[in-house]
Structure formats: structure tokens, C-alpha cells
Amino acid sequence: MNQQICLNDIRPGQHATVRALRSTGSMRRRLLDIGLVEDTDVECLGRSPGGDPTAFLIRGAVIAIRSEDCKNILIRAL
Amino acid sequence: MGLTNSSIGIKAVDSGLIIQKQTPSDKVIALAGNPNVGKSTVFNALTGMNQHTGNWPGKTVSNAQGYCRTKKQSYVMVDIPGTYSLMAHSAEEEVARNFICFGAPDAVVVVCDATCLERNLNLVLQTLEISSKVVVCVNLMDEAARKNIRIDLPLLAKRLGVPVVGAVARKKNTLSGLLNSLDGTVGAGSQAVPLSVHYPEIIEAVISELQPVVRRKSGEQLNSRWLCLKLLDPDESLIQEINAYLGEEFLQDVELNQAISRAKETLAQQGVDSDRFKDLIVSALVKTAESVCEGAITYEHHGYDASDRRLDRILTSKLTGYPVMLALLALVFWLTITGANYPSQLISAGLFRVQDRLTDLFRFFHAPDWLHGMLVLGVYRVVAWVVSVMLPPMAIFFPLFTLLEDAGYLPRVAYNLDKPFKRCCACGKQALCM
Numbered sequence: 001m002n003q004q005i006c007l008n009d010i011r012p013g014q015h016a017t018v019r020a021l022r023s024t025g026s027m028r029r030r031l032l033d034i035g036l037v038e039d040t041d042v043e044c045l046g047r048s049p050g051g052d053p054t055a056f057l058i059r060g061a062v063i064a065i066r067s068e069d070c071k072n073i074l075i076r077a078l
Numbered sequence: 079m080g081l082t083n084s085s086i087g088i089k090a091v092d093s094g095l096i097i098q099k100q101t102p103s104d105k106v107i108a109l110a111g112n113p114n115v116g117k118s119t120v121f122n123a124l125t126g127m128n129q130h131t132g133n134w135p136g137k138t139v140s141n142a143q144g145y146c147r148t149k150k151q152s153y154v155m156v157d158i159p160g161t162y163s164l165m166a167h168s169a170e171e172e173v174a175r176n177f178i179c180f181g182a183p184d185a186v187v188v189v190c191d192a193t194c195l196e197r198n199l200n201l202v203l204q205t206l207e208i209s210s211k212v213v214v215c216v217n218l219m220d221e222a223a224r225k226n227i228r229i230d231l232p233l234l235a236k237r238l239g240v241p242v243v244g245a246v247a248r249k250k251n252t253l254s255g256l257l258n259s260l261d262g263t264v265g266a267g268s269q270a271v272p273l274s275v276h277y278p279e280i281i282e283a284v285i286s287e288l289q290p291v292v293r294r295k296s297g298e299q300l301n302s303r304w305l306c307l308k309l310l311d312p313d314e315s316l317i318q319e320i321n322a323y324l325g326e327e328f329l330q331d332v333e334l335n336q337a338i339s340r341a342k343e344t345l346a347q348q349g350v351d352s353d354r355f356k357d358l359i360v361s362a363l364v365k366t367a368e369s370v371c372e373g374a375i376t377y378e379h380h381g382y383d384a385s386d387r388r389l390d391r392i393l394t395s396k397l398t399g400y401p402v403m404l405a406l407l408a409l410v411f412w413l414t415i416t417g418a419n420y421p422s423q424l425i426s427a428g429l430f431r432v433q434d435r436l437t438d439l440f441r442f443f444h445a446p447d448w449l450h451g452m453l454v455l456g457v458y459r460v461v462a463w464v465v466s467v468m469l470p471p472m473a474i475f476f477p478l479f480t481l482l483e484d485a486g487y488l489p490r491v492a493y494n495l496d497k498p499f500k501r502c503c504a505c506g507k508q509a510l511c512m
Contacts, residue, residue: 024353029167035197037361046391049399050497053506055390059197062390064493066500 005077007056007070012046016075023072035059036073097181099154100145105264106154108178110205111189112198113160116217119247120189121157124257150261156183164204165356172315178208179300180323185211185263187256192222192229192244195375199367206240206272207304213259214242219252226378233374239272273370274303277362280348281355284310284341291337296324309338310345311355393487399494406487410478418470426466433458 010016018040021028035058036042043057053064065073097106111117121127125144142157158177159170166172178186188205190198195216205212214234222229235242241259246252263270276282285306292309293302300323308316320329328334345355392398433454440450482488488510496506 021357026167028353029165029356032357032360032364033162035364037357037364040364045387046394047396048394048493048496049396050494051396052497052500053493055394055493060194061197064496066496 005075007042007044007054007065007073007075008067010042010044010075010077012044015041015043015078017041017078019074019076021073023069027069027072031069031073034061034063042075097143097154097156101152104145104152104154105184106156106182107260107264108181108183108186109155109157109189110174110178110186110201111160111217112162112191112201115160115189115191115198116247117160117189118157120187120215120217120245120253120256121155123247123250123253124153125155146257148257148261151264153260156181161201163200164208166313166315176315176319178205179304180319183209183211185209185213185260187213187215187260189215189217189247192216192218193225193227195229196367196371199370200363202238203273203275203363203366203370206238207275207307208301210240210270210272211263212240212270212272213256213263214238214240215256216242216244217247219244220246228376228378230374234370237273237370237374240270273366275362275366278358280345280350281307281358281362284344287344288337288341291334295328295331295334299324307359309334310341311352390490393490394494403491403494406482410475410482413478414471414475417474421470421473422466425469426462429462429466433462 007016018036018038020038021031021036023031040059045055045057045062047054048064053066054070055062055064057063099106109117109121111120121142121144124146126146127142127144144155144157146153146155156177158174161168161171161174164171164175164178166175177183186205186209188198188202190202202212202214216229216231216234219229229244231242231244241263243255243259244252245256277285285303288306288309289302292306296302296305317329345351350358393402436454436458437450440454491509492506494506495509499506499508
């Protein structure tokens with residue numbers, strides 16, 4: 001049921017864990033480098049005034065990710 | 079033994095740098111680390127040099143070297159580019175990896191930032207896969223103390239299997255621990271058994287198949303476990319380096335290639351393609367770093383606490399984000415423009431008084447009018463104008479901007495402005511150039 005939800009589907013304040021990455025190439029490497037591997041806990045902190053990008057707390061660092069990249073980060077909502 | 083290339087120097091791959099030893103017994107130490115961890119400060123403090131390196135990409139792809147000595151040993155320190163990993167994703171990572179693997183340093187010092195050690199361990203773990211002669215230098219211990227981060231260095235050393243020393247590179251005397259550990263590490267009889275990252279079973283299984291063959295073919299020069307991992311997922315530059323280091327016949331060896339394709343088949347049968355392979359490796363590294371740090375690093379209050387959250391809500395919310403940003407930038411510009419008037423007036427008054435004196439001087443020597451016109455009314459006057467108009471605003475604007483940067487506000491500006499900039503096919507970061 002939870003199969004296709006991605007980082008765009010959590011609202012500020014909610015937590016989720018990473019299930020898989022669909023992105024490829026350098027973006028995939030970048031996401032892995034910031035520690036977005038399977039089972040990593042991610043907290044949504046808030047959206048930028050323009051509505052995009054969204055800020056997430058990932059392994060102790062605040063990182064902003066655009067929605068076009070979020071849709072390739074599949075998660076399990078908690 | 080003559081002073082051949084092999085006795086006095088080793089050629090650092092890619093950068094064309096020749097390591098110059100002062101005496102043949104000098105030990106070569108590679109100084110590695112993530113960007114922005116004070117690696118250059120450590121290098122300068124150890125070598126007494128004044129090496130400047132920039133943080134923009136492509137700046138430090140070459141290696142700088144300097145000398146330092148302890149009571150027991152003299153060292154050649156080689157400052158290699160700051161990188162987050164040794165996967166050779168960028169020119170810097172390639173140079174760093176190639177030097178650590180193929181530059182044959184006697185030891186590697188990995189400089190880490192105490193305030194985000196877990197993230198930095200990624201590089202440490204990858205270095206440990208290549209070499210057992212590693213000293214981990216945890217820099218910025220004072221910053222960590224200020225942020226109430228407690229680090230159990232002995233426990234980390236026990237878990238990693240190599241010396242871990244704390245330092246505050248700005249204070250030279252705190253580096254003695256690093257030098258003592260280096261003496262021990264390069265000294266005879268030191269046999270560190272570094273932590274080895276445990277990969278998922280499928281990868282471990284193919285490694286144990288492949289490793290005996292690789293070890294037999296490559297000899298003892300390179301870490302065979304590491305070489306196995308790389309041979310299963312090689313990149314262009316690695317192949318070149320291996321050819322240069324082990325000879326071209328190594329990669330052409332029939333038995334080796336059979337073993338590699340067998341291993342790749344096994345992986346493919348389990349659904350592990352090249353991308354999946356990389357993922358598994360990176361995940362294993364991240365999770366190992368996590369477990370190494372567990373209990374060894376404690377945060378009094380977690381990195382991003384309630385007051386940060388409250389402040390960010392004001393600085394980046396829909397309602398207040400843009401007004402606060404405009405107000406702050408307007409304040410900076412107002413301070414710059416209004417504030418610059420006073421020093422501008424002072425400087426121009428001073429410089430033009432000098433111009434009058436110069437005119438007097440020219441008159442005194444009865445210099446021709448055209449000479450006075452060209453040098454004093456032309457060159458001097460223009461320079462004086464430019465200095466008095468440009469210098470004060472710059473001397474005010476850049477420090478103010480640095481304050482905003484140090485306070486961490488600039489990334490928030492980029493965050494706020496990313497969407498409008500994306501519309502113009504750019505990204506929020508470019509807002510800062512404007």
C-alpha cells in the first residue's frame with residue numbers, strides 16, 4: 001500500500017524512513033553522499049516561501065531538496 | 079644505492095608532482111580529509127608553511143608538500159585535495175584516491191571535523207580499506223566542546239583499530255599527539271588491524287571467491303580486498319592507474335578475468351547490477367560509520383534544536399521569509415552606501431591634498447604642463463578617485479556579507495529564492511552572486 005509514496009508526501013513535522021532511490025547518475029550519488037541510504041530517518045522541516053524546495057533534517061544536517069528530486073526518493077511514512 | 083627516482087622520490091600520480099625527500103629516510107605522509115575541516119591549517123601548523131587553498135572546485139587538485147620533524151623521524155607532508163569520499167566521482171577524489179593507493183605514502187593522516195565526525199568517517203573507512211597505516215586526526219575539538227558534543231576518542235580508536243587523536247590545529251601545541259601517533263604508526267613493528275567494513279553477504283561471498291586470485295596476481299603491493307571491490311566496478315582512471323602500477327599484463331590476465339566475470343555473474347543472478355552494487359557499498363559505509371559513532375559521540379542537545387527551528391521558521395516561512403530577507407539585504411546596502419560616504423570624503427580630501435602638493439612640486443621643478451597634466455591630473459587623479467569611491471564600500475560590504483555568511487543566513491537566502499531562480503533555469507545559490 002505504502003509502495004509509491006515519496007518525500008513530497010510528508011508534511012512539515014512528519015518523519016519517514018528512506019525505502020529506495022529512483023534517481024540516477026550524479027543526483028543519485030549526491031543523495032547517497034548526504035547519507036540518504038535505506039532506512040535513514042528523515043524529518044520534514046518546512047517548505048521554502050515559494051513552496052519549493054523543501055527542507056529536511058537528514059543525519060543531523062538540514063538539507064533542502066527540490067520536489068522534482070523528492071519524487072525519486074521513495075519512503076515509508078512513520 | 080644511488081639517488082634514483084625510487085630512492086628519493088615517488089611520482090605522485092596525475093598531478094605530475096615529484097615528492098622531494100630531504101633525506102632518503104624521510105617518511106611520506108599523505109594528509110587527507112573532507113573539505114572545510116581545517117586540513118590546510120593542520121598542514122601549515124606542521125610544516126610551518128603558509129599554504130593557501132581555496133574551496134572552489136578544481137582549485138586544489140594538485141598536491142602541496144612540506145616538511146616537519148619529530149625527535150624520532152622526519153616527514154614529508156603531502157596535502158592532498160579535500161574530498162568526501164575516494165570513489166573517484168570528481169577530479170579531486172581521483173587525485174586523492176590515486177595518491178593514497180598508488181603514491182605509496184608511508185602513512186595517511188585523515189583530518190576530520192569533530193562537529194560532524196560521523197559524516198567524516200566515510201572517508202576514514204574508505205582510507206582504512208586501502209591502508210592500515212592511518213592516523214585519524216579529529217580537528218576542531220574546541221568547536222565541538224562549544225557545541226556540547228562529547229567525543230570518546232579512545233573508544234573510537236578501539237573501534238577503528240587505528241590511533242585517533244584530537245587537535246585544535248589553530249593551536250600548534252595540540253598537534254603533538256598527532257606527531258606521537260605518527261611516530262608509532264610508521265615505526266617498525268606497528269601492526270594495526272583496522273576496522274574492515276562488512277558488506278552485505280552477497281558481496282562478501284564474491285569477494286572471498288575473488289580475493290585469492292587477486293592476491294596471487296597482484297602480490298602484496300595493494301590491499302587485495304579493496305582491489306577486488308574496485309575490479310568489480312572499475313572506473314576509467316582506476317584502470318589506467320592499475321596498468322601503470324601493476325603493469326598492463328595484470329588486467330589482461332586470463333585467470334583473473336575469468337574470476338571477475340564469474341563474480342559479476344553471481345552478482346547479476348542476485349539482481350545486483352552496477353548501480354545496486356554502488357548503493358550496497360555506500361549503504362554499508364554509512365551504516366558502519368553510524369555504528370562506530372554510536373555511544374562514542376554524544377550530543378548534549380541535538381544538532382538542530384528548538385531555537386534553530388524557531389529562527390528558521392521566521393527566516394524562511396511563507397509569510398515572513400521574503401520581508402525579512404528584503405529588510406536584511408536593504409540594511410546591508412544602507413549601511414554600505416551611507417557608511418561609505420564618511421571614509422570616502424576623508425580619503426578623497428586626503429588624496430586631493432596630496433595632488434595639490436604634487437602640483438606644487440611640478441611647478442617647483444618647472445615641469446612642462448603636458449607632463450603635469452598627464453601624470454598628476456591624469457594618472458594620479460583617476461587613481462585617487464577610484465580608490466576613494468570604491469574602497470570604502472568594499473571595505474564595509476564584504477565584512478558585512480561575511481557576517482551573514484558566518485551566521486548561516488546565505489544558504490537560507492538560496493533556499494528562499496530557489497523557485498524564482500529555477501524559473502530562469504538557474505538555482506537559488508546563484509542569488510548570492512547578484
